[in-house]
Amino acid sequence: xxxxxxxxxxxxxxxxxxxxxxxxxxxxxxxxxxxxxxxxxxxxxxxxxxxxxxxxxxxxxxxxxxxxxxxxxxxxxxxxxxxxxxxxxxxxxxxxxxxxxxxxxxxxxxxxxxxxxxxxxxxxxxxxxxxxxxxxxxxxxxxxxxxxxxxxxxxxxxxxxxxxxxxxxxxxxxxxxxxxxxxxxxxxxxxxxxxxxxxxxxxxxxxxxxxxxxxxxxxxxxxxxxxxxxxxxxxxxxxxxxxxxxxxxxxxxxxxxxxxxxxxxxxxxxxxxxxxxxxxxxxxxxxxxxxxxxxxxxxxxxxxxxxxxxxxxxxxxxxxxxxxxxxxxxxxxxxxxxxxxxxxxxxxxxxxxxxxxxxxxxxxxxxxxxxxxxxxxxxxxxxxxxxxxxxxxxxxxxxxxxxxxxxxxxxxxxxxxxxxxxxxxxxxxxxxxxxxxxxxxxxxxxxxxxxxxxxxxxxxxxxxxxxxxxxxxxxxxxxxxxxxxxxxxxxxxxxxxxxxxxxxxxxxxxxxxxxxxxxxxxxxxxxxxxxxxxxxxxxxxxxxxxxxxxxxxxxxxxxxxxxxxxxxxxxxxxxxxxxxxxxxxxxxx
Amino acid sequence: xxxxxxxxxxxxxxxxxxxxxxxxxxxxxxxxxxxxxxxxxxxxxxxxxxxxxxxxxxxxxxxxxxxxxxxxxxxxxxxxxxxxxxxxxxxxxxxxxxxxxxxxxxxx
Numbered sequence: 001x002x003x004x005x006x007x008x009x010x011x012x013x014x015x016x017x018x019x020x021x022x023x024x025x026x027x028x029x030x031x032x033x034x035x036x037x038x039x040x041x042x043x044x045x046x047x048x049x050x051x052x053x054x055x056x057x058x059x060x061x062x063x064x065x066x067x068x069x070x071x072x073x074x075x076x077x078x079x080x081x082x083x084x085x086x087x088x089x090x091x092x093x094x095x096x097x098x099x100x101x102x103x104x105x106x107x108x109x110x111x112x113x114x115x116x117x118x119x120x121x122x123x124x125x126x127x128x129x130x131x132x133x134x135x136x137x138x139x140x141x142x143x144x145x146x147x148x149x150x151x152x153x154x155x156x157x158x159x160x161x162x163x164x165x166x167x168x169x170x171x172x173x174x175x176x177x178x179x180x181x182x183x184x185x186x187x188x189x190x191x192x193x194x195x196x197x198x199x200x201x202x203x204x205x206x207x208x209x210x211x212x213x214x215x216x217x218x219x220x221x222x223x224x225x226x227x228x229x230x231x232x233x234x235x236x237x238x239x240x241x242x243x244x245x246x247x248x249x250x251x252x253x254x255x256x257x258x259x260x261x262x263x264x265x266x267x268x269x270x271x272x273x274x275x276x277x278x279x280x281x282x283x284x285x286x287x288x289x290x291x292x293x294x295x296x297x298x299x300x301x302x303x304x305x306x307x308x309x310x311x312x313x314x315x316x317x318x319x320x321x322x323x324x325x326x327x328x329x330x331x332x333x334x335x336x337x338x339x340x341x342x343x344x345x346x347x348x349x350x351x352x353x354x355x356x357x358x359x360x361x362x363x364x365x366x367x368x369x370x371x372x373x374x375x376x377x378x379x380x381x382x383x384x385x386x387x388x389x390x391x392x393x394x395x396x397x398x399x400x401x402x403x404x405x406x407x408x409x410x411x412x413x414x415x416x417x418x419x420x421x422x423x424x425x426x427x428x429x430x431x432x433x434x435x436x437x438x439x440x441x442x443x444x445x446x447x448x449x450x451x452x453x454x455x456x457x458x459x460x461x462x463x464x465x466x467x468x469x470x471x472x473x474x475x476x477x478x479x480x481x482x483x484x485x486x487x488x489x490x491x492x493x494x495x496x497x498x499x500x501x502x503x504x505x506x507x508x509x510x511x512x513x514x515x516x517x518x519x520x521x522x523x524x525x526x527x528x529x530x531x532x533x534x535x536x537x538x539x540x541x542x543x544x545x546x547x548x549x550x551x552x553x554x555x556x557x558x559x560x561x562x563x564x565x566x567x568x569x570x571x572x573x574x575x576x577x578x579x580x581x582x583x584x585x586x587x588x589x
Numbered sequence: 590x591x592x593x594x595x596x597x598x599x600x601x602x603x604x605x606x607x608x609x610x611x612x613x614x615x616x617x618x619x620x621x622x623x624x625x626x627x628x629x630x631x632x633x634x635x636x637x638x639x640x641x642x643x644x645x646x647x648x649x650x651x652x653x654x655x656x657x658x659x660x661x662x663x664x665x666x667x668x669x670x671x672x673x674x675x676x677x678x679x680x681x682x683x684x685x686x687x688x689x690x691x692x693x694x695x696x697x
Contacts, residue, residue: 459612466640484671488678491642495611551643554678 030058034176044184048080051177055150056082058173059166061136062154066177067092067099069148076100076148083153085128097121102137103149109137110167136162138170140178147181150174204230207261210268212237214405220311220436221248222405223429224412226375226422233260234373234427235268239275241308247275249306250429252323252373254344259297267292267302267345281306281319282352282359285345289321289357292346301344305371307431314364314433319357321345324374327393330367331434333400335393338362364433368404370396371431375424379415387415404432444515444522450475457498457508457527465494465512469523472514476521478581486579489558490523492551493575497527521579528572532564591637592620600695601628606637609645617645621652629661632694636667641675653685662686666694 034054048066056064063083067076070091076099077091095104098119102109112134114120125132136152152170155162204227211225223236233256238248249271253260270288278284284306292302305326307318320326322344325337341358342350350356372392379387387395392411399407408428415426453468455461469490473483490512497510513524556562561578590613593604601624609617624631633649635641649665656663664686668676676682688694 459610462610462612462642463608481674484674485678487640488642488671488675491610491640495642495644498611550646550679554643554675557678 030054030173031176034173034180044181044188045079047180047184048177051173051180052080052082052150055170055173055177056152059136059152059162059169060156061152061162062156063130064150064152065099066150067103067148068181069094069103069146073146076103079148085130087124087128090124092121098135099137099149099151102151103139103146106139106141106146108139108167108171109135110162110164111135111137112161133160134162136167136170138167138174140174140181142178142182147178150177200230203258203261207231207265210235210237210265212239217403217405218435220309220404220432221246221429222408222432223250223427224408226412226416226426228375228422228425229256231258231261232425232427233257233264234375234425235264236371236427236429237268237272238429239272241276241279244310244312246309246311246431247281247306248309248371248429248431249275249304250323250371250373250427251302251304252375252425252427254299254301254303256424259300263292263297263300263302263346267304271304271306275306279308280352280359281308281317282357285319285321285357286350286352289345289350293349296346301346303340303344307369309364309431309433311433311436314366314436315361316364316369316431317359317361318369319359321350321357324372324377325389327370327389327396328362328364328367329370329393329396329400331365333397336362364431366434366436368396368407368434369431370408371429373425373427375422375426376411376415376428378424379422379426381414382417387411404430404434444517444520448515448517448522449513450516451514452511454509454511455494457510457529459495459498462491462494462498466491468512469514472516472521476516476581478521482579482581485558486521486523489555489577489579490525492554493523493525493577496551497525497529500532519581521581523575523577523579525575525577526572532573590617592617594620594624596628597691598695600630600632602632602634602691602695604634604637604691606639608640609638609648610640610642611644614642614644614648618648618651621648622655625652625655625659625661629656629659631656631661632664632666632688632691634666634691635672636669638669638672641672643675643679646675646679646681649685650681664688664694664697666691 034051052064052066063085064081065078065087066080068079070077074094075091076094078087078089081088092100094100098109098111098117101119111117111120114132114135132153134154137149139149140147150170152162154160155166214222221238223238225232225234225236233253234251236250238246240246251264251267253264253267267288270291274287275284278287285304288304303321303323305318305320305323307316309316318326318338320338320340321342322340325339328336328338330336338360342356352359377387377389377392381387395411395414396407399410402410408430411428412426451468451472453465455465466487469487470483473486478486494510494512508527508529510525510527515522555577559577559579561576563576564573590605590607590609595602595604603620603624605617621631621633653663666688667690668687673682676685688697
């Protein structure tokens, strides 16, 4: 046996120390070389091959192979091979052959003459023509888990025999290789994890894009969707038809996660696509149902509401398939429900009518229709209790004076602000008829007119206009400061008519009407000049320092509302400016 | 709009009174720019101005720009309530040099 006794060679300690020292430094050099090589790659295959090449080269073997456990530890597959024969891809059953036994027992093997070893498997030699004489084999272990083994064949020197130090060296290098492979595995997993995260981000983005863009104040339908996780199983949508009516829909897919999200995307697409041609909400739901049933995924279904709003009349035609009752908040503060008439979509084919999907028609009459998923009513409040339908109604009642978007945002922020982990998506849609009525109820009539002044569009007329405004402010008890502001704003508006609308031609006239109703001053400035470009009369602070641009900014700064209304005549512009007289302003003298 | 120009301790004081609006602002502009032809030190006394609109503000801005260009001094003094309010709304109260009174301006 060519082993080195512990403590070294007593007969010539110096010679041994030198040898040992040379060996150790070679050993260290290899380890550092290997670490250096392995550090630059996170590709597993590359890592394995590099590790094996370095080991074979250093131990001076004719060839070598690196086996990894696969198939839940049942097989050992050659993942890298060095030497005259490439045996990558061959596999042996775990526990068989010298390499199998080495892995199974977790111990090193040194076989000096394979012919004498009953464990030696001749099949590889037989098929490749290579002649194996001796074998050195060390298992690879990471955190007590066996991951494979490195096998070296035939020492490349005169006697072709491996020595004990060779085995020791292989054992050390195998540990380093195992660690490198483990790291590469982790790096690959990390890359994979990042890929999945990125995919999920893209999917989330894609899904968000299915929701409609908010349309701003004045548009009667608005919604909000707050997913509990990255992907939502809820959706809402709305779009306008050519005849001015607005289709709206909201759905809740059973279950959570990616499968629910995909079914949500499908249902949302069907709604938007089919809704353009199927103008009856009940028939639309029945058609979507047929499509969903055809490609049913076992156990998944969708509760869904869709309807049509006629913004001109406030009439709503709506159908509810298996969804929570809809709530209509009436102008008098009461609530009406529209309950589901059929089971959810995606389970069985459904007819329209009383025995299936029934359509309800009703007038919102300045009220608001709310559609929401159970994530809203079952959402947890600060104190841990659920919001419930009654809590929802109370919140809405308290905020009846706010625009619809602010009302639903308030509900959502109460549920979002608790800091509790949500388990369900929160989706809420409001179909609001109150703005139509607000305009109708609040626009001043002839009885509220306190001044009407028609003037030629000349600079020297502006002084007279300002006096009219000053008197009107006095009539309405505006207070001095507000009066000053209103004279500035109306003066600028009239100045713009003189300067821009008639473009210096001296043929035009303008009329200023001042209304006062319920503490609100409303100014209507009418001219018969060509229509103004709306973009040019938007305030653009601060770069706009031309007198005209400055004037527009002053008007917007002072007034609560500034808008161009359709002019009563074919030509002309009607500028409407509104200012609320606050108590503070009125009390000031 | 009326105006009066006086010279006090080497400073030209332009006192406007009445309303500076679209009708009178071209005249105000003319008066101020002319001043810089004979002096490089102008204070505008706004105490008598009862109303100024954006075109009047534009005349003041133009005078300020002309002053900056040739290194002259241009300041506003004794802004009346309506003028102060417009300058404030126009965010120009920090752009102009403002003095509480003409004398403050002269002695500054």
